[in-house]
C-alpha cells in the first residue's frame with residue numbers, strides 16, 4: 001500500500017521516464033514522438049488534477065501550507081497551457097522540442113519541489129492514516145481517469 005507521498009513520487013518517476021523518452025526521439029520519428037506525447041499529456045494532466053483534488057485541497061486549508069499549494073496549482077496551470085500548445089503544434093520541428101524542453105524543466109523543478117519541500121510541510125498537516133487513504137484514492141482515480149480519457153484505437 002502506498003501513501004499519498006509514495007503514490008505521487010511513483011507517478012513523478014513515470015513522468016520523468018516518459019519525458020526522457022520523448023527527448024530521445026528525433027524530428028524524423030514524429031509518429032513515435034506523437035504517441036509518447038499523447039500518453040504523457042493524459043498522464044501529466046490527470047496527475048495534476050487529481051493531485052489538486054486530493055493533496056493540495058487539504059494544504060490549501062492550512063495556513064502553513066497555503067502558499068505552497070497556491071504556487072503549485074499555478075505551476076500546474078502553466079504546465080497545462082504548454083501541454084495544450086504542444087498538442088496542436090507539428091511534432092516534427094525544432095520549435096516543438098524547444099517548447100517541450102521548457103515544459104520538462106518546469107515540471108522537473110516542480111516535482112523536485114513537491115518531493116523535497118512540500119511533502120515535509122504536508123506531513124505536519126495531513127495525518128498519517130489520512131495520507132494512506134489519500135494514496136489509495138490517488139492510485140485508484142488515476143487508474144480510472146487515464147483509460148477514460150484515452151481515445152479508442
Ligand SMILES: [Fe+2]
Nearest residue numbers: 048051072114
Ligand atoms: Fe504538482
Ligand SMILES: [Fe+2]
Nearest residue numbers: 008051111114
Ligand atoms: Fe506532482
